[in-house]
Amino acid sequence: MILEKILTENDVFWMHAEQGPEADIVISSRVRLARNLKKVPFPHLLNKDNGVQCFDKIKTAWKQINTLEGYNFDLKTLDELSYLDKQILVEKHLISPNHGKVGSHYQGVVLNSNGSICVMINEEDHMRTQCFLPGLQVDKCYEQAEKIDDKTEEYLDIAFDSRRGYLTSCPTNVGTGLRASVMLHLPAIVMSGQIKGIFQNLGQIGMTVRGLYGEGTEAMGNFFQLSNQITIGQSERDINNKLTIISRRLIEQERLSREKILKDMPYQLEDTIGRAYGILTNARIINSNEALIMLSSLRLGVDLGIIKGIKPFTLNELMVAIRPAHLQKKAGREMTPLQRDEYRAIIIKEQLQRKISDDQE
Amino acid sequence: MYCDECKQKLASVHLTQMFQGQKIEMHLCETCAAKKGALLIFDQDNNFTIPQLLGSFLGNPYDFQELQPINNQTVCPNCGMSIINITQTGKIGCSECYSTFDRELEPTFRRISGNTEHVGKIPNRSGENILLQRKIDELKNRLQQAVSNEQYEQAVEIRDAIKTFEKEL
Ligand SMILES: [Zn+2]
Numbered sequence: 001m002i003l004e005k006i007l008t009e010n011d012v013f014w015m016h017a018e019q020g021p022e023a024d025i026v027i028s029s030r031v032r033l034a035r036n037l038k039k040v041p042f043p044h045l046l047n048k049d050n051g052v053q054c055f056d057k058i059k060t061a062w063k064q065i066n067t068l069e070g071y072n073f074d075l076k077t078l079d080e081l082s083y084l085d086k087q088i089l090v091e092k093h094l095i096s097p098n099h100g101k102v103g104s105h106y107q108g109v110v111l112n113s114n115g116s117i118c119v120m121i122n123e124e125d126h127m128r129t130q131c132f133l134p135g136l137q138v139d140k141c142y143e144q145a146e147k148i149d150d151k152t153e154e155y156l157d158i159a160f161d162s163r164r165g166y167l168t169s170c171p172t173n174v175g176t177g178l179r180a181s182v183m184l185h186l187p188a189i190v191m192s193g194q195i196k197g198i199f200q201n202l203g204q205i206g207m208t209v210r211g212l213y214g215e216g217t218e219a220m221g222n223f224f225q226l227s228n229q230i231t232i233g234q235s236e237r238d239i240n241n242k243l244t245i246i247s248r249r250l251i252e253q254e255r256l257s258r259e260k261i262l263k264d265m266p267y268q269l270e271d272t273i274g275r276a277y278g279i280l281t282n283a284r285i286i287n288s289n290e291a292l293i294m295l296s297s298l299r300l301g302v303d304l305g306i307i308k309g310i311k312p313f314t315l316n317e318l319m320v321a322i323r324p325a326h327l328q329k330k331a332g333r334e335m336t337p338l339q340r341d342e343y344r345a346i347i348i349k350e351q352l353q354r355k356i357s358d359d360q361e
Numbered sequence: 362m363y364c365d366e367c368k369q370k371l372a373s374v375h376l377t378q379m380f381q382g383q384k385i386e387m388h389l390c391e392t393c394a395a396k397k398g399a400l401l402i403f404d405q406d407n408n409f410t411i412p413q414l415l416g417s418f419l420g421n422p423y424d425f426q427e428l429q430p431i432n433n434q435t436v437c438p439n440c441g442m443s444i445i446n447i448t449q450t451g452k453i454g455c456s457e458c459y460s461t462f463d464r465e466l467e468p469t470f471r472r473i474s475g476n477t478e479h480v481g482k483i484p485n486r487s488g489e490n491i492l493l494q495r496k497i498d499e500l501k502n503r504l505q506q507a508v509s510n511e512q513y514e515q516a517v518e519i520r521d522a523i524k525t526f527e528k529e530l
């Protein structure tokens with residue numbers, strides 16, 4: 001039931017910008033905890049037989065959490081989901097691109113009703129518990145993920161060593177198993193040419209910058225994912241604090257750059273934003289790359305009050321709704337790239353016009 | 362001179378390496394040198410592979426293939442992975458691999474995190490003793506402080522608390 005709703009509707013909780021602080025620049029925050037079962041081979045060594053045993057243990061625990069702790073999580077194996085549905089979860093950022101490609105019956109996903117909690121089962125680790133919230137709320141994400149983590153620890157024997165911490169399949173996650181990240185929209189920092197230098201500095205202080213869809217993806221439309229690199233030797237609180245402090249600095253820098261551009265070249269800025277709005281509301285064919293770049297400019301226009309009447313939620317929703325799987329799910333059929341580009345243009349136009357008239361009522 | 366590593370065989374490989382501005386000398390037997398060399402494969406980023414490292418010291422390049430039999434000997438009793446499997450995949454086999462290959466994995470952790478220890482969350486259920494131990498360690502530090510500050514009454518209290526906690530272990 002829960003999953004069906006998340007698969008058919010665009011809405012997931014992190015899109016609700018109105019419920020998150022600094023949500024104009026920090027689109028969402030995410031925390032991920034990597035956990036493994038004691039003595040059970042890590043997922044890359046699992047096969048049909050021991051994979052099912054492992055999955056059953058985890059499944060039983062989640063059932064107990066639902067019945068005994070009063071939760072309402074939905075658990076599905078990846079072979080129960082179509083390729084398209086898995087891609088929907090990837091596009092919503094709920095599961096990793098790798099998890100969306102596989103389809104065995106001992107891999108799975110656990111979700112809550114608004115999509116703020118999503119656990120990947122037998123991805124790189126036995127469990128990766130994630131919490132997603134709108135805006136800059138890394139601490140709150142951790143708090144919620146930890147609560148779920150505490151519950152799972154009551155029902156499962158988790159691999160832990162006093163010196164190495166939580167034991168993970170890749171040595172780079174050992175310790176806290178914590179990856180905290182924020183999705184940032186930094187158009188003015190990019191425009192002012194400071195982004196490369198900033199990223200180099202961030203790399204030197206142990207932060208990783210990635211594109212919209214995580215590992216190995218390029219930055220598109222001025223959207224960047226910033227996360228901690230080191231998982232051991234620092235407490236969870238320190239890791240979360242560091243990310244929050246750095247995010248605040250980037251927010252400040254982005255706001256200053258926006259002010260400066262608005263002051264130094266207002267016409268050029270309005271031109272860029274106006275053109276983006278024109279393309280988005282008039283294009284008949286648009287690919288997802290162009291759409292994302294235009295949506296970035298439109299978002300800046302909304303933030304600066306140059307474009308009025310569009311809710312931040314709509315902008316977040318559109319970023320996901322224009323992706324291939326979401327388009328095809330909505331259309332109810334498979335589409336060629338060209339068909340998708342045509343349909344994408346229709347969806348964008350509909351959303352932008354509808355939302356503007358909604359808001360004016 | 363005996364091998365620094367196993368302290369049993371004679372050292373025939375003498376390595377000098379600059380590490381973070383410090384000169385580090387190592388005297389190893391051939392078996393231990395091969396083991397150490399094999400693990401340097403982990404350093405994919407800095408291209409510090411065995412043929413280069415040992416080759417430059419031994420005068421002739423070492424063939425990685427030759428090293429495999431030596432390292433293949435230990436396998437994890439729980440999952441069957443060898444350190445070679447781990448090195449090649451970059452993935453650990455199971456929770457027990459961590460203790461089985463503790464020494465072999467040391468250079469990897471040193472590279473990733475400077476070999477720092479976990480200071481974060483401890484699981485409530487399986488971690489009760491660890492929590493207790495951490496508390497005791499903390500109290501022992503406070504005890505030392507109290508003694509050096511000549512706060513003897515406090516010191517006695519702390520000492521008693523440590524005793525109670527230690528009984529629970
Ligand atoms: Zn030796």
Ligand SMILES: [Zn+2]
Nearest residue numbers: 437440455458
């Ligand atoms: Zn193992």
